[in-house]
Amino acid sequence: MSKASAVELASTPRAGRATRLSFGAAVNAAQRQAMELDENVFVFGIGADGKAGIFGSTAGLKERFSARRVFDTPISEQSLTALAAGAANAGLRPVLVHQRFDFLLYSADQIANWIGPWRYISGGHATMPLTIRAIVGKGWGQGPQHSKSLHSWFAHLPGMQVVMPGSPADAKGLLLSSIFSNDPTLFIEGRSLYAMEEEVPDEPYFIRLGRALVRRPGKDVTLVAIGSLVPGGLEAAEQLAAERIEVEVVDLRTLVPLDLETVLASVGRTGRLVVADPGWRDFGAAAEVIASVCERVGPALKAAPQRVTWPHRYAPTSAPLEAGYYPTSADIVRACKSAVAGI
Amino acid sequence: MGQTQAADALALYRMMRLIRRTEEILIAEYHPANEMRCPMHFCVGQEAAPAALSLQLRPDDVIMSHYRSHGYYLAKGAPLDAMIAEFYGKATGSNGGLAGSMELAHHGFHFYSGAIVGGPLGLAVGSAFAQRYRRGGSGISVAVFGDGAMDEGVSYEALNLAALHRLPILFLCENNRYAAHTPAPARAASHDLIARAAAFGVAVRRMPDKNPLELAAAMNVIVADIREGRGPFLLEVETYRFCGHVGPESDDHLDYRPVAEVDAAKASDPLAAMLRLARAAGVADAALEEVDASCDEQVWSAIRAAKAAPFPRFQDLRGIEAANGYAPVVRELIDAAPTRFLGGQAETRLRPY
The missing domain is CATH 3.40.50.970 (Thiamin diphosphate (ThDP)-binding fold, Pyr/PP domains)
Structure with a gap:
């Protein structure tokens, strides 16, 4: 892989x-x-x-x-x-x-x-x-x-x-x-x-459904980014690179079929996992990715997996609350640092 | 004309008798053998509508049916053997044993059914849309449902869409007065089902099923109109279920419908009426007796074949459970990034409306 x-x-x-x-x-x-x-x-x-x-x-x-x-x-x-x-x-x-x-x-x-x-x-x-x-x-x-x-x-x-x-x-x-x-x-x-x-x-082209994409290589931590959190994930990786933390960004592309192989291969290289999922935390896609990885290589992980998700409540409309509701690249940076620190 | 009448009468009697005997024999075989292990909704008493419909349909027509579907499966010309094998959960079933009675289908014969009430109306809108989209054909779609489906919101969306797009679709509503065990007065203040459909611009008619010949003649005109592009039609057929809502046993001990009502319905059995009509149309007794014998033999033969057939195995289902690939236009799939996306761009900010 x-x-x-x-x-x-x-x-x-x-x-x-x-x-x-x-x-x-x-x-x-x-x-x-x-x-x-x-x-x-x-x-x-x-x-x-x-x-x-x-x-x-x-x-x-x-x-x-x-x-x-x-x-x-x-x-x-x-x-x-x-x-x-x-x-x-x-x-x-x-x-x-x-x-x-x-x-x-x-x-x-x-x-x-x-x-x-x-x-x-x-x-x-x-x-x-x-x-x-x-x-x-x-x-x-x-x-x-x-x-x-x-x-x-x-x-x-x-x-x-x-x-x-x-x-x-x-x-x-x-x-x-x-x-x-x-x-x-x-x-x-x-x-x-x-x-x-x-x-x-310009021409039509077809991306295979069920194959994740490693968008950026890195040896320290695997960041599985999903959908609208992919740009934020890349931004976080860029910031962390300046701090000598190399993040491998895996763009999941499709939840189903789930390309666990690519995720496992990356986690095999880094030993650490963060999942950025643009949805609610509880019982969500990030939980599924983390559970699937832990089932297979849990004991080999160097740190507890982290997830960056929306808080488990409805999106508020009030502007300041809304601004604080959605996770940003700063949240992803924090999660990656926690994973690397082994916290 | 007389010959046509006799031929139609014989065909109607044959289909009604086949449906009736299929149900009766299955009911008798259901318990205590317990080899058909799925819920079944029998249609004893309701054979006239599917039989009348069977005279109108062509191979490229589609039926989307409710779960009381055995009669419509047979009306579409799909094989009895595959239906009964399906009930026995066998690999030779029309769904490979995966559906049983409630989601009985035969893709090759464009027959489908399901248990979620109202679903067939929407699906038939889709198949009728496809028939109209592909120019040149004259296929139609038939949504079969009960009066209970007229309680569901999706049904009204479907009627509206069908009228809006002038789709080639027959909405066939079997009104047997009860949604499972709930009578019409407990479900609505207004009971004029065809008025509801007419409000959407759908052509409508209400008919009893006591004279299957008249029902078939009416359907013949309705279906011809639909084929010619005159838009959707809702036909409400007033009928009655002799058997229980689900399963082989009667459920009349639950007292959800008056004994006198049940007795009166059985006393005016459409199958008995059809037998009289066939004789009156000049069908010979020998021909009718041949039908009777043939129906029983077909059902028993199908049951024997179903019992002898193998069950499906999990390992044979893998191909069905996996993704099913792509259209031929997809000659190559790529795994790499088409270009290099680096992020670092501001998110789209929604503006004031």
């Missing part, structure tokens, strides 16, 4: 041109190219065909592909999810967009009772190739009903894939792979990432 990671570390811009794109523009490009590649792909959701285009992520798609393939909807998340499921079972590749993850909860029945088990209970005969995009709000008082990230809920369901990109180029490659995966996929986008930019290859 360490050899493979060394290869992954190299910046590998693919042959061909790349353009500097924001996260939102990269999501947009992925859908545009998916629809160009396959007539079976269609995009829908509340406001999907509007001028604003769901924070720009669907802007221009209707003009390019017509209202047949890109359309607005009533506020009916449950039946929209069922629409996606029935269409996916028939071989289409729907992309259902939720401007805010919180509204997705209306479709929890569809996901847990129908979509998740669909292929399994069919005896493997049917497939469910649908993608649900869910955007997690953050800041300006989004509060308890506009800022939740319940990735661990859905990662708990057998049969569901959960994808959490942490950079623009990953957003494009992972969304293309999600759309063309034959399994149902929940694709979670941090709103806080939307304006971040990166060189994004």
Whole structure:
């Protein structure tokens, strides 16, 4: 694994041109190219065909592909999810967009009772190739009903894939792979990432679901960063490097499938583990990663694992409280230092 | 016309009789053998609607059914052997033994069902959307559900979406007056189910199931309209469940429905009516007797085959449990970073609205 990671570390811009794109523009490009590649792909959701285009992520798609393939909807998340499921079972590749993850909860029945088990209970005969995009709000008082990230809920369901990109180029490659995966996929986008930019290859490309990425090498501590905490993790690693603490940043990319191999290989090198998870602490994704590592190599760890998460309470709207609610790179720095100090 | 009538009558009788005998024999075999180990919702008394539907359907049509589904599975033309093997939990079942009765499906015959009430309406919207999306076909989708599903919110979302998109979908509502054991008056102040659907712009009709020939004739016109793109239709069929809500035993000792009501329903059994109608249409007694014998033989043969079939094994399920790969358009998957993302950028700050 360490050899493979060394290869992954190299910046590998693919042959061909790349353009500097924001996260939102990269999501947009992925859908545009998916629809160009396959007539079976269609995009829908509340406001999907509007001028604003769901924070720009669907802007221009209707003009390019017509209202047949890109359309607005009533506020009916449950039946929209069922629409996606029935269409996916028939071989289409729907992309259902939720401007805010919180509204997705209306479709929890569809996901847990129908979509998740669909292929399994069919005896493997049917497939469910649908993608649900869910955007997690953050800041300006989004509060308890506009800022939740319940990735661990859905990662708990057998049969569901959960994808959490942490950079623009990953957003494009992972969304293309999600759309063309034959399994149902929940694709979670941090709103806080939307304006971040990166060189994004112009051509379509597909990032393997279930393979984590070592974004930065380091020998002292493994930082598993998830989704919107990837940039903060890289920033923390940069700061710690100045203090001669070398952090290996592993971008998980997908919760399900979970690439434990890459995490274990890194922890094998560093002996220390910190997980940065943009969600609530208790019973969450960080807990799952830490438990999985401890089950396998617990006695070999040099320090107790640490987790950096949202506090276990709802996001407050009051600006000062909100500012103190979300973990920052400073929290990640502290956790890494604790791990290295063996505290 | 007379010949068509007789042929339809015979076909209807054959399907109704097959469904009835399937259920009766399964009920008799269920206990004490205890070899079919899954909850089952039998449809004795409710055979007319699936039989009438069976005359209208084509292979590319889709049924999304509720859990009282055995009749609709057979109405879609799916094989009896695979259904009964499924109930026995065998590898030869239509779902490989993984679903049992409540989520019975046969993907090859585009038949699906499930136990969560109201679910089939939404799923049928999806399959009808796909049928319309792929231009050129004339396939339709049928959502089968009971009056209990009209208590669920998702049903109204589905009716609205179907009307909004003018989808090729038949909403087939079996009104047997009880949601499990809860009667209609305990569930709503207004009982006009078709008025609710009509409010969304869905064409509607209500019919009893006591004359299966008339029911089939009505469905024939409705389905033709749907195929021609005239939009969704909700047909409410007034029916009655002779058996218990779930399991082989009667549940009438629970006193949730009046004895006189049950007796009256059984006295006007649609299968008995169908037998009379078939005779009146000129179907020969010999043909009807042949149907009776054939139905029993088919069911017993399926039970024998199911009992002899192997159970599924965990090691055979690994391929089903693992991820299922990608579309052919994905020729290469990359593991590396597409470019070098260094972070160090400010988070998106939301602005005042």
